[in-house]
Amino acid sequence: MGLDITWAVDWVRRSAEVVAEHRVELIRLDRDIGDGDHGENLDRGFEAVIPKLDDLAAGSTPGDVLKMVAMTLISTVGGAAGPLYGTAYLKAAAAAGSDASLDGPAVARVLEAARDGIVARGKAEVGDKTMIDAWSPAVEAAAAAAEAGADATAVLAAAASAAASGAEATEPLVARKGRASYLGERSVGHRDPGAQSSALLLQAAADAASESTGA
Amino acid sequence: MPEVSGRVGVVFVSHSSKIAAGLVELAAQMAPSAALVAAGGTDDDRIGTSFDRVMSAIDEADSGAGVVVLCDLGSAILTAETALDFLDDELRSRVRIVDAPLVEGGVAAAVAAESGEDLESVVRAALSSASGGAPGVVNGAGEPQATLPGPADAGPGTSAGPVRTVTLVNDDGLHARPAAVLVKLASSFDQKVTVNGTDARSLLAIMSLGLTKGASLRIASDDPAAGDAVAAIADLVESGFGEV
Structure with missing residues (x-):
């Protein structure tokens, strides 16, 4: 029932695919209100992650995969997404610990730790038009689902769905953090690229989960 | 860049390798023997910041007296803060990321470092370069720094x-x-x-x-x-x- 190393590796592969697929879209979103490098930076980061999957030692846990992703993104991304996602994956890895398999409540805790890592690093709050606007509803939905007894796959599905809505809901917001905040009111009407990529990554996690558990 | 024993080092983190290198050049004019290290651009010299460059710059700038790190835009600060998390406790305890104007603060920090000031004094020098009573700027007595008189x-x-x-x-x-x-x-x-x-x-x-x-x-x-x-x-x- 729980999500194991197979899921974690599949999530990473799907993340790389989805980021590559949406690279141009993310670049465009970021060009509208930022410096235009989000799609390219994230794509480079996940491209660097993929070969490292082959170097994982036998018996690696989901936590080990998350940690490897964290370190690779931190040292290859080069924009704000590097330290932000890097910290998220690092905190997620710590929350996952050395468990070989993650159940619903564990997945909810991992997501919460990731979100808290991003908040600690970027000091953004809900409503600032950042990736937190995708992560916070995702964490809340995951916690509620886990509380209601949902399994890991259903917890991730709930999180991914809430993240997508959260990303969409950044469009009318005025950016208060990051490069987009320099634009003030002119950032209204554009979706935040970090929130969008967060939603894509969480959807990839949910897809990998439903694949691995056959749900 | 030669390591200068007993002096505070200064690291310039910029999205642009040219800006970081230019700041070192500029500050070195007034602080020729201070350990000034550039950490600009990504690993392949594109616009961005590099975790590895920041890490090695801090290491290079430190001679035991500490390092003051100045950053340009938001994600440079994020990268520097992330780098700090990965330093060992001993080195981290003497590294300060200072939210000060990159050019004025950097030159002020470099001159203070050149004069052999200790870490906290170099931090203060960088901060005091922000005129106009910017938030978070304090003088040596811990009071808000007055606006520079006209x-x-x-x-x-x-x-x-x-x-x-x-x-x-x-x-x-x-x-x-x-x-x-x-x-x-x-x-x-x-x-x-x-x-x-x-x-x-x-x-x-x-x-x-x-x-x-x-x-x-x-x-x-x-x-x-x-x-x-x-x-x-x-x-x-x-x-x-x-x-x-």
């Missing part, structure tokens, strides 16, 4: 406190080293003292007066209790800062 404050007879007018005797004028010594002395007093109307605790403000040999310096304070401070600074100027 020329209107420089007129004679406007202050009720002690005043002394002295002549600058140094051949090279009030260049980086004596300016740093003056600012350090002024910062050691509780009372605010001005030199020709400019806050004596702000290195950049003092240096930007552009005082040359023979210039007249009006050391003054509005605070009647600043007699000792004014006398000490005036004596220092008259003594030629030990250079003559």
Whole structure:
């Protein structure tokens, strides 16, 4: 029932695919209100992650995969997404610990730790038009689902769905953090690229989960 | 970049490798022997910041006396903060990321480092370069730094406190080293003292007066209790800062 190393590796592969697929879209979103490098930076980061999957030692846990992703993104991304996602994956890895398999409540805790890592690093709050606007509803939905007894796959599905809505809901917001905040009111009407990529990554996690558990 | 033993190092983190390298070049003019290290651009020299470059720059700049890190835009700060998380506790305890203007703060920090100031003094030098009472800027006494007074404050007879007018005797004028010594002395007093109307605790403000040999310096304070401070600074100027 729980999500194991197979899921974690599949999530990473799907993340790389989805980021590559949406690279141009993310670049465009970021060009509208930022410096235009989000799609390219994230794509480079996940491209660097993929070969490292082959170097994982036998018996690696989901936590080990998350940690490897964290370190690779931190040292290859080069924009704000590097330290932000890097910290998220690092905190997620710590929350996952050395468990070989993650159940619903564990997945909810991992997501919460990731979100808290991003908040600690970027000091953004809900409503600032950042990736937190995708992560916070995702964490809340995951916690509620886990509380209601949902399994890991259903917890991730709930999180991914809430993240997508959260990303969409950044469009009318005025950016208060990051490069987009320099634009003030002119950032209204554009979706935040970090929130969008967060939603894509969480959807990839949910897809990998439903694949691995056959749900 | 040679490691300078016992001096605080300064790291410039910029999205642009040219900006970071240019800042080192600029600051080195006034601080030729300080450990100034550039961490600009990504690993392949694109626009962005590199975790690895920041890590190795901090390592290179540290000689045991600590490192002051200045950053340009938001994600440079995020990268620097992330790098800090990965340093061992001992090194991390003597690294400070300073939210100060990159150019002015960097030059002020470099000059303070060159003068052998300790870590917290170099941090203060960087912060004091932010004029206009920016939030988070504090002086040595922990009080909000006053806005740099304009020329209107420089007129004679406007202050009720002690005043002394002295002549600058140094051949090279009030260049980086004596300016740093003056600012350090002024910062050691509780009372605010001005030199020709400019806050004596702000290195950049003092240096930007552009005082040359023979210039007249009006050391003054509005605070009647600043007699000792004014006398000490005036004596220092008259003594030629030990250079003559």
